[in-house]
Amino acid sequence: MTRAPERNAVVIGAGIGGLTAALALRQRGWRVAVHERAASLEPVGSGLSVAPNALRALDLLGVGDRIRAHAAAHGEAALRRPSGRRLARTSTEGITRAYGDPIVVLHRAELVAALVEQLPEGVVRTGSAVRLVDPGDAHRPALLETPAGPVPAELVVAADGLRSASRALLFPDHPGPRYAGCTTWRTIVPRPAGVRPPLGETWGRGALVGTIPLAEDRLYLYAAAWTPPGAPAADGDERAELLRRFGGWFDPLPALLAAADPAAVLRNDVWDLVDPLPAFHRGRVALLGDAAHAMTPFQGQGACQAIEDAVVLAHHLAARAEGGELEPLLARYGDDRLPRTTQVAARSRQVARLIALRAPLAVAARDALLALAGRLPDALVVRAAAPMIDWHPPAGDVAMRPARGF
Template sequence: MAHAVVVGAGIGGLTAALALAHKGWEVTVLERAASIEPVGAGLAVAPNALRALDVIGVGDEVRKLSAIQGRGGIRLPDGRWLARTTAEDAAARYGDPIVLLTRAALVGILAGRLPQGALRVNSRVESVDPATGRVAVRGTAETIEADLVVAADGIRSRTRSALFPGHPEPVYAGVTSWRAIVPLAGETGASETVFASETWGRGLIFGVMPLAGGQVYCYATAAVPPGLRAADERDELLRLFGRWHDPIPALLDAADPAAVLRHDIHSLDTPLPAFHAGRVALLGDAAHPMTPNLGQGACQAMEDAVVLADRVSPGDPAAGLAVYSRERLARTTPIVRRSRSIGRLTRWRNPLAVALRDGAMRAVGRLGPDVASRQGDRVFAWSPRS
């Protein structure tokens, strides 16, 4: 039986392991951390990613554990709506709405389907030989022989750097981000129903995503220099967003200061020449780090995983890797660029530029949900065989 080693047990790596196992590969997943429990954040799974999860048989389980992104859209800091959307619009156009759940829930579903003994934690990969598929694990004399190595080792991928030395690394996208999961509106004293929405201000964004189980995922970005940190990140969010529309202040009041995460956002602005070398395939953030503005980082990793498993044959992995690389470069490069372009719009501070930006979004919103929905066709209408 052909053997695949997956480096990294994030969403992309776990999806790849399951997809390859479905195709008859023996899989080993190497995770450097002591456990695979992800940081406390939420995730939007778009229709294209749900189709990818259907391929490995977990799509329906994800749908059952998720909240549906119902009525929502883009707002101004005073609460006025610039554009509105509904779950019915998305489902009618793409076959599924966007669904919302915690990263921990999705990782738990995926990890629970792994073949017994496939996952090895505390296993930091020292090196990968693309010519032979040999994987060396740090701190041991062990070398694992693999017919295929899937590098899903994240935005700072050591494998990517080794395969493409000298290629530009991901760069700071100009914004820092915060994430937190807080109790639902009924427990916060918020004065209105919580809709899935993003609120755009001058160099600031605040997003709200209701989750199943009485929780809300909140995220925010600010255009600031990289590397800044506050003594209390919840206080910093209250300083920036505490006077914005309901339910934002109440949600921030309810947030646990210790649970507020902050990270600077990076993007790979110069696409790699390929997503493979020898027996090694790059996947997810290791291949195409992107800003979160389209909500497609994890979704594209799931797409990568099922396409890789479908195109790469155990009998001749080299030919399939070339196909995978060509298809996924063509698919992900415009998505990375589009997400980056939207991210630049969120950084605008000049009042005139912001007014023009908001006016353009309002004009599109007035054209009706069908026009707004069409903006997502190139992303959401994907299918595993396209």
């Protein structure tokens, strides 16, 4: 087999992680092709959070300021009971003061667009299902099967999501993702006139509802409930299911849920990689994002960790230009990322266990502890998030200013 051209990278998947990796690698001198099985990158998904840790990474790629432009003024976020009684509060300005940036919540499609527009035309190839056949090694390239035939690659970035076929090939003995016990609903609605939506989350017995104002007078609504997997609403109307579950919670939550377009309510069971992988690479293949460390959504860090992965991977692979062997560089990437993503995933899982409580006494004890924590100084509450969001890109990397005037 002919050896692949030097510095030729193939990215499997055009999600947040795959696109960020493509942009980061191109800025390090790699030739990159992104293969996405979907027919297009039309707006899909709903809201997502971009915390200060991810904004710092996006600054390296010249898109951080564009994402910051989507930040909406929030004020005070609160954690409440279904009755509306406040348990705890957090000043969103406190996050900015402590970490230099807000937590920006925007539509997933807006982040995808910001990344795609920084890539040259032709880099992202939609409707192109590729399959990893051979991870390669120090003496031969990785091999992929594409619609155009076999393609060798010096590097493969497998950003192929929760059900990653690449992960299954690299680590066939790994048990894969497990059902986290809950399902989620997500949608974006126009902010109703004359209604002041509550900012924050409401926790009930094995259930929650969250509301976050977005730019342009929109509102991101999300909910979760602990229920068996694969059980969509009987009549297919997920808005009606939301109202059935949460219609008795405090006003204005029922009115906000009723404002949702039934066709725009996304329902997804939550799965995560409870068992960490032994490594994030094998041969010439690096796993990234959900393929490497799928986690529950209760800390809003899924996309953020994929963005971190991408810039750390590109940082370590910069040594490839100087003749460094590829596999040791990929091993360094995993050594950096595996402990951190394992910690973040575990923290999200801990929050999930608290929300999942249903027994009245357990819920009462949880709420009492949360109320006690809510009396702590705001600075202490904000600082508790430091293990997640007080992260900085690798030393030596320099933030780039936006290349397109954003």
